[in-house]
Amino acid sequence: MLTRRLLLASAGPALAGCASSTPAAPVTVAAPLAPAPAPSSATAVTASPEQVVADAAGFDTFLTGLRADARRAGVSPATVQRALSGIRPLARVLELDRKQPEGVLSWESYRDRIVSPARIENGRRAYAENRALLEGMQSRYGVSPRVVVAIWGMETNYGANTGGFNVIEALATLAWEGRRASFFKGELIAALRIIDAGHVTPEGMRGSWAGAMGHPQFMPTSFERLAVDFDGDGRKDIWGSRADALGSIGNYLARSGWQADKGWALEARPPAGFDIERVDTETRRPIAEWARLGWRRADGSPLPASDTQASLAVPTRSAGQVFLGLPNLRVIRRYNSPMNYGLAVGLLADRVA
Structure with a gap:
């Protein structure tokens, strides 16, 4: 140095x-x-x-x-x-x-700070204002518009803080x-x-101070691989063009393996004897098999009889909330890897919708 x-x-x-x-x-x-x-x-x-x-x-x-x-x-x-x-x-x-972080929030504190009433309301407004654009993005890439909006909200508060x-x-x-x-x-x-x-x-x-750019907060090498000229003006403008910015998020998720209609997670209630400190988050099973093992929805109702693969998704520093992570949770986490980030995006997306 x-x-x-x-x-x-x-x-x-x-x-x-x-x-x-x-x-x-x-x-x-x-x-x-x-x-x-x-x-x-x-x-x-x-x-x-x-x-x-x-x-x-x-x-x-x-x-x-x-x-x-x-x-x-x-x-x-x-x-x-x-x-x-x-x-x-x-x-x-x-x-x-x-700078070293001063502390790590619990999952519940992080979740409530991120999926706040203000962010939900602003997300609904952003969704409505950009509905035609988002529908066009969905048609091209097959990606959920509400998840794109949620990532936009997480990264830059819908473009307010780029x-x-x-x-x-x-x-x-x-x-x-x-x-x-x-x-x-x-x-x-x-x-x-x-x-x-x-x-x-x-x-x-x-x-940002670390070089993350524009509405989607792409690093330059990711821009080169994944940014798109969605509005067709000859430039990939993730700073000034909402079309390019949201289209680029959609392209990122599509290129990362997004599966239409596969969902992101189900909040679940574990069977008796479940130890959240010794959870296996790697094994994937069909949702129907999780049901046979005694898992249910968080409200106690049965899980769907589905062959969609799911794995346990446990938030960091959780007081007990557990999810069955569906294929698209892994895709969201390719955008930003922490489990709490991925789960918060999914929850925000559901409430924006």
């Missing part, structure tokens, strides 16, 4: 530290960051997000190599010059990258800082290719 002086220079007002509106991990489709060591007194920062780390020589050396790597990756010299001109490492990004960081500057900070530098450098090169392709300007490429 480079040695640097952390001299802070104010460059603007404070911004939200993370694009995600949920207490879950902020990055939608990037691997979670490894725990970081606590910052030393030489590196501790309390700056606003727009404050920068002043180590001009070290960062400029990094940028020189980055420009060469970007050109080798096929990015035009004009885009390299425009996107990297004048950028500085952001102290707030480093602070957030090192992140205030310049993605190029944030990713350059993380690629230079040293911890997971290789990962973030790959994302940075991908972000430059996206700009070079004309999908967004450097100024318009805004997102």
Whole structure:
């Protein structure tokens, strides 16, 4: 890791530290960051997000190599010059990258915070306002519109909080800082290719401190694989086009194996003797077999006589709520892997509908 002086220079007002509106991990489709060591007194920062780390020589050396790597990756010299001109490492990004979580919510607290009356009501409004678009997305990809809306609500509060960081500057900070530098450098090169392709300007490429972008919070490499030009204007604009943003979420789920009409989960009541601390979440059985083993719906009614495969889905830090996870729960968790995230998306989707 480079040695640097952390001299802070104010460059603007404070911004939200993370694009995600949920207490879950902020990055939608990037691997979670490894725990970081606590910052030393030489590196501790309390700056606003727009404050920068002043180590001009070290960062400029990094940028020189980055420009060469970007050109080798096929990015035009004009885009390299425009996107990297004048950028500085952001102290707030480093602070957030090192920040340790202060605690983990119970499932019930997380569920009630996420699947709140306000989020449900806003989701119903968003669904109604975009009904024609969502029906078109469903027709093309076969994905449930209410699940797409729920993910949109989880990630950015239906587009209200897509992140205030310049993605190029944030990713350059993380690629230079040293911890997971290789990962973030790959994302940075991908972000430059996206700009070079004309999908967004450097100024318009805004997102979270970790580089998750736009309404769906795609990382740049996921954008390259999965973003779509749903409105047909020649650009994949997940920042300004709801059609492209929601269509891209639908495409992501479809490409991850979404099965129409297969559902996401059933809240279930276990048989006597069930130990939530020793649960097997890997074994899949037809729902009818779970019924023969004594499982019932949460309200005590029988499970459906179905051959759909299901596995136990137990929320993290649950006080007892248990689900039978259906095929599409696994698909939702490919978008963002924590079990509580996947279950909250499903519950929100049901209430939005």
